Amino acid sequence: MNQNAQAEPVIRVRGLKNQFGSHVVHQDLDLDVYRGEILGVVGGSGTGKSVLLRSITGLQQPAAGSIEVLGVDVLSRDEAARETLDDRWGVMFQDGALFSSLTVRENVEIPMRSIPGLSPTIRRDLADLKISMVGLPYLAGDKYPAELSGGMRKRAGLARALALDPEIVFLDEPTAGLDPIGAAAFDTLIGNLSRSLGLTVFLVTHDLDTLHAICDRISVLAERKVLVAGSLEDMLKVDHPWVREYFHGPRARAAFDGPTSDTASGEE
Numbered sequence: 001m002n003q004n005a006q007a008e009p010v011i012r013v014r015g016l017k018n019q020f021g022s023h024v025v026h027q028d029l030d031l032d033v034y035r036g037e038i039l040g041v042v043g044g045s046g047t048g049k050s051v052l053l054r055s056i057t058g059l060q061q062p063a064a065g066s067i068e069v070l071g072v073d074v075l076s077r078d079e080a081a082r083e084t085l086d087d088r089w090g091v092m093f094q095d096g097a098l099f100s101s102l103t104v105r106e107n108v109e110i111p112m113r114s115i116p117g118l119s120p121t122i123r124r125d126l127a128d129l130k131i132s133m134v135g136l137p138y139l140a141g142d143k144y145p146a147e148l149s150g151g152m153r154k155r156a157g158l159a160r161a162l163a164l165d166p167e168i169v170f171l172d173e174p175t176a177g178l179d180p181i182g183a184a185a186f187d188t189l190i191g192n193l194s195r196s197l198g199l200t201v202f203l204v205t206h207d208l209d210t211l212h213a214i215c216d217r218i219s220v221l222a223e224r225k226v227l228v229a230g231s232l233e234d235m236l237k238v239d240h241p242w243v244r245e246y247f248h249g250p251r252a253r254a255a256f257d258g259p260t261s262d263t264a265s266g267e268e
Contacts, residue, residue, distance in 0.1 A: 007034065007035060007036075008034060008035040009032045009033065009034055009035070010033060010034065010035045010069065010070055010167070010168060010200050011031065011032065011033035011056060011067075011068070011069050011168070011200075011202065012031075012032055012066075012067070012068040012069075013029060013030060013031040013032075013052075013055075013056065013065065013066070013067050013068075014030050014065060014066045015028050015029070015030070015064060015065040015066065016028075016029040016030075016031075016052075016055065016062050016064070016065035016066075016067065017029070017062055017063040017064035017065055018048060018051050018052075018055060018060065018062050018063060019063045024224060025046075025047075025048035025051050025224065026048050026051070026052065026055075026062070026224050026225065027224040027225060028224075028225055029052070029065070029221075029224070029225045029226055030225070030226060031052075031219060031226050031229070032229075033168075033200060033202055034200070034217075035200055036194075036198060036199075036200055037200060037201070037216040037217060038190070038191070038194055038200075038201040038203060038214050038215050038216050038217075039200075039201065039202055039203060039215065039216065039217050039218070039219060040203050040205055040210065040211045040215035040217070040218045040219070041053075041202065041203065041204045041205070041218075041219050041221065042205060042206060042211070042218060042219070042220055042221070042246070043220060043221030043222055043242075044221075044222065044242055047221040047222060047224075048221060048224075049204045049221055050172055050173075050204060052204075052221070053091075053170050053172055053202065053204055055067060056069065056074065056170070056202070057074075057089065057091055057170055058074050058082065058086075061075075062075070069085060069089070069168070070085065070088055070167065070168070072084075072085050083114075087111075087114070087164050087166075088164075088166055088167050088168065089166045089167065089168040089169065089170060090111075090160070090161030090162055090163065090164065090166040090168075090169045090170070091161055091169075091170045091172075092154070092157045092158050092160070092161040092169065092170070092171045092172065092174060093157065093172050094172050094173050094176060097157060098145040098153060098156055098157060098160070099145075100144065100145050100146060101144075102144070103141065103142055103143060103144055104131060104136070104140050104141050104142075104143055104144075104145070104148070104156045104159070105124065105127045105128065105131065105141035105142065106127075107145075107156060107160050108127040108130050108131060108141075108156070108159045108160045108163055109123050109124065109126075109127045109163070110160065110163070111160065111163040111164050112126060112127070112163055112164065115164075126163070127141065127159075127163070128141055130159040130160075130162050130163055131156070131159050133159065133162065133193070134155040134156070134158045134159045134162070134189060134193075135155060135185075135189055136152060136155050136156065136159065140152060140156070150177050150178060150182075151178055151182040151185075151186065154174060154175075154178070154186060155186070155189070158171075158174070158189075158190075162193070162197075165197075166199070167198075167199070167200060168199070168200045168201075168202065169199050169200070169201050169202070170202045170204075171190070171201065171202070171203045171204065171205075172204045173204055173205060173206065174186055174190065174203065174205070174210075175187065175205065175207045175209075175210055176206070176207075180209075183207060183209065183210070184209065184213070187207075187209065187210050187213045187214050188213075188214075190203070190214055191213065191214040194214075203215065208246075211232060212232065215232070216231075217229060217230060217231060218230065218231070218232060218234075218235055220235070220238075220242075220243055220246075222240065222242050222243070227240060227243070228240070228243065232247075235247045236248070
């Protein structure tokens with residue numbers, strides 16, 4: 001876990017409002033994400049976890065509020081500032097969101113095509129490096145997404161998110177659909193990459209094991225805002241119906257009382 005997570009905010013959201021027709025998803029939502037931390041974002045169905053991620057990354061235009069990432073105003077930036085900022089973060093959507101007509105290597109190369117003067121040979125070598133970093137075998141680079149298991153597609157999606165050596169990685173339900181062994185392995189991978197690369201990780205999840213294994217802090221979305229943010233220990237003290245049910249239910253007890261892998265906890 002990062003001991004200096006609160007030294008520098010790299011994402012700052014204030015007064016965010018997201019609305020679809022008459023349905024208000026977020027109202028006066030505030031959020032800080034600190035450099036080098038793994039932040040787990042949780043909430044019940046319909047609380048707008050993915051909408052928040054899309055708002056921060058510029059894919060969803062909010063009705064009101066301000067969003068600052070790495071010192072740049074996301075909502076009012078010009079095109080040049082946008083392109084520069086887009087190169088400083090990576091996004092992994094659910095199930096990897098890979099292009100089915102491209103091989104894994106070609107998928108990972110896509111962000112690199114924006115780099116002027118980068119030869120196809122170097123681009124290929126860099127893509128193979130990213131594929132290796134996420135624990136995929138070399139031969140996976142020649143395969144198409146349909147030829148991969150769900151877990152391998154997620155790793156390929158993560159490799160593409162890391163293509164430009166970002167400072168921040170956004171992960172949307174990275175362990176959804178994986179069996180417990182595969183999910184634990186993916187958690188370990190995220191934790192190791194965060195430490196070794198100095199990544200800030202914004203992680204939308206419903207997985208209690210993930211929260212326990214690798215998250216430095218947790219932000220709970222409820223009542224159209226960030227209801228509470230803090231450590232796992234802080235969550236256990238919150239007196240709110242959904243928070244209490246989520247963090248004190250039988251699945252939570254199983255996750256928190258079970259063994260934690262040495263790798264995920266940072267021990268060798």
